[in-house]
Amino acid sequence: MAQLWGGRFTKSTDQMVYDFNASIGFDQKLFAQDVRGSRAHVKMLASVGVITDAERDEILAGLDSIEADVNSGKLEITSEYEDVHSFVEANLIDRIGDAGKKLHTGRSRNDQVALDMRLYTRDAVETTAEDLKHLLGTICGIMEEHIDTIMPGFTHLQKAQPITLAHHMGAYFEMFKRDVLRLNDIRERMNYCPLGSGALAGTTYPLDRNMTAQLLDFYGPTLNSMDGVSDRDYLIEFLSALCTIQMHLSRFSEEVIIWNSNEYRFVEIDDGFSTGSSIMPQKKNPDIAELVRGKTGRVYGALMSLLTTMKGIPLAYNKDMQEDKEMAFDAMKTVQDCIVLFDGMLATMTFNKDVMANSAKNGFTNATDAADYLVNHGVPFRDAHGIIGQVVLYCIDKGIAIDDMSLEELKAISPAFEEDIFDAISMETCVNKRLTIGAPGHDAMVNEIKECKAFLA
Incomplete structure (x- = not known):
C-alpha cells in the first residue's frame, strides 16, 4: 500500500524497516479516539471556512460508516496500514474520494497521536477511578459489618495491640482514597487539547483551537505547540499513580495470603476466587491475591520504560515516543x-471472627494496656514495663494468656494489681477506650465510617 507520506521518496521502504516502524499492531487501540478527534477537527475546519459544510458532512458520514464497520467486524484493522491514522484516512478516501483527502488539513500525525493518546489515557484515568470507588465501597461495607470484630494489629509481622477488622480495613480505605484523589489531580492537569499544534509549529490555517478543545471536552488548548506534540508527562503521572495503586493492592494481597494460611486462618476465600493443586487434594490456593502481587512488577516496568524513553528526547516530536503505548x-x-x-x-x-479474636487474646496484644494499668496505679512506667515483661514470661511458661491468670498469680509478681485488672485488659476495653481520631474504638470508627461514606457520596 502506498504511504500517505510517500511523495518525497523515490523507492519503497524496506519491508523490515516498514515492520519495525509500523505501530498498527498496538495503536489500533486508539481507533475510537482517532475517529472522535477527526470528527471534531472537520467540524472546526468547516466552521472557519477551510472546508465546506458539504465536505464536512461527507467526511463525517464516511467516518461514521468506517466506525460502524469496524465495530461490527465487517472492516478489519490490518498490518496493511502503517498506523491507525493511516487506516482511517485511507479507508475514508476509498469511500468518499477527494473530500476524504481534506481530513488531514491543518493537522499532523504528531498532534493527532498526541490527542489520541491523551483521550485514551483520560478515559483510562476515569475508568480506573470508578473501579477504585467500587472497591472502596466494598471496603466500607466490611468496615460497617466488622466494627466490633477484634483482631491483632501487627508491627514487624508480630502481634502488637488489639484492633478491629474495621480499623484494619480503614487503613486500606485511606490508601485507595488517596489513589482516587491522585487520579482526579492527573485528570485536571492533563485535560488540555494538543490538536492544532501541527508537527511542532502550529499551522497557517485559521484553526479555532478553542472550538476543537470544547468539542472534545477539554478545558482548552495546550499553550505551546512544541510541548503539545512532545508532552507525555500526563502519561508518566498516570503510570506513577498506577504503580502506587498496584503497590497498595500488592500489600493488601500479601495480607490476604498470610491470613489465608493454615497458621492464621483469619479468612476463607470463596471457591470462585481460588484454585486447587494438581497433586495435593487438600489445597485451596489464594491465586488471585498472588497474581495481583506478582503483576505489580510489570506495572512498575511500564513506568520505568517510559521515563527512560523520555529522558534524552530533544524537542519536539521524535519517533522514540511511539514507545509510549504498548507497555502503557x-x-x-x-x-x-x-x-x-x-x-x-x-x-x-x-x-473468621472467633479465630481473629483468639489470636489477639493469645498474642499478648493487651500487654501495653496492662502496663498502662500499673502506671495508673502509681507504678513508674519503666517499672511497669518490666513487670509486664515478667507477666508475659510467666504466661509463656504456662502456655496461657494474661487474661487467664488469677489475681493471686498477678499479685505474686506485683502487689499493684487489683480485681479491676481483668476489665482493664479485656480485648473490648483495650480497643474501645481508644477514641482519638483515627483510633479503633467503636465510637471513633463510627465517625470514620461516616467520613468514608461522605467521600464515596
Missing part, C-alpha cells in the same frame, strides 16, 4: 483487571 496499554489493563478481581475476591471473602 498493558499497565492500564493490568491494574484495571487487578482492581476488579481483587474487589470480587474481597467482597466474597469470609472472615
Whole structure:
C-alpha cells in the first residue's frame, strides 16, 4: 500500500524497516479516539471556512460508516496500514474520494497521536477511578459489618495491640482514597487539547483551537505547540499513580495470603476466587491475591520504560515516543483487571471472627494496656514495663494468656494489681477506650465510617 507520506521518496521502504516502524499492531487501540478527534477537527475546519459544510458532512458520514464497520467486524484493522491514522484516512478516501483527502488539513500525525493518546489515557484515568470507588465501597461495607470484630494489629509481622477488622480495613480505605484523589489531580492537569499544534509549529490555517478543545471536552488548548506534540508527562503521572495503586493492592494481597494460611486462618476465600493443586487434594490456593502481587512488577516496568524513553528526547516530536503505548496499554489493563478481581475476591471473602479474636487474646496484644494499668496505679512506667515483661514470661511458661491468670498469680509478681485488672485488659476495653481520631474504638470508627461514606457520596 502506498504511504500517505510517500511523495518525497523515490523507492519503497524496506519491508523490515516498514515492520519495525509500523505501530498498527498496538495503536489500533486508539481507533475510537482517532475517529472522535477527526470528527471534531472537520467540524472546526468547516466552521472557519477551510472546508465546506458539504465536505464536512461527507467526511463525517464516511467516518461514521468506517466506525460502524469496524465495530461490527465487517472492516478489519490490518498490518496493511502503517498506523491507525493511516487506516482511517485511507479507508475514508476509498469511500468518499477527494473530500476524504481534506481530513488531514491543518493537522499532523504528531498532534493527532498526541490527542489520541491523551483521550485514551483520560478515559483510562476515569475508568480506573470508578473501579477504585467500587472497591472502596466494598471496603466500607466490611468496615460497617466488622466494627466490633477484634483482631491483632501487627508491627514487624508480630502481634502488637488489639484492633478491629474495621480499623484494619480503614487503613486500606485511606490508601485507595488517596489513589482516587491522585487520579482526579492527573485528570485536571492533563485535560488540555494538543490538536492544532501541527508537527511542532502550529499551522497557517485559521484553526479555532478553542472550538476543537470544547468539542472534545477539554478545558482548552495546550499553550505551546512544541510541548503539545512532545508532552507525555500526563502519561508518566498516570503510570506513577498506577504503580502506587498496584503497590497498595500488592500489600493488601500479601495480607490476604498470610491470613489465608493454615497458621492464621483469619479468612476463607470463596471457591470462585481460588484454585486447587494438581497433586495435593487438600489445597485451596489464594491465586488471585498472588497474581495481583506478582503483576505489580510489570506495572512498575511500564513506568520505568517510559521515563527512560523520555529522558534524552530533544524537542519536539521524535519517533522514540511511539514507545509510549504498548507497555502503557498493558499497565492500564493490568491494574484495571487487578482492581476488579481483587474487589470480587474481597467482597466474597469470609472472615473468621472467633479465630481473629483468639489470636489477639493469645498474642499478648493487651500487654501495653496492662502496663498502662500499673502506671495508673502509681507504678513508674519503666517499672511497669518490666513487670509486664515478667507477666508475659510467666504466661509463656504456662502456655496461657494474661487474661487467664488469677489475681493471686498477678499479685505474686506485683502487689499493684487489683480485681479491676481483668476489665482493664479485656480485648473490648483495650480497643474501645481508644477514641482519638483515627483510633479503633467503636465510637471513633463510627465517625470514620461516616467520613468514608461522605467521600464515596
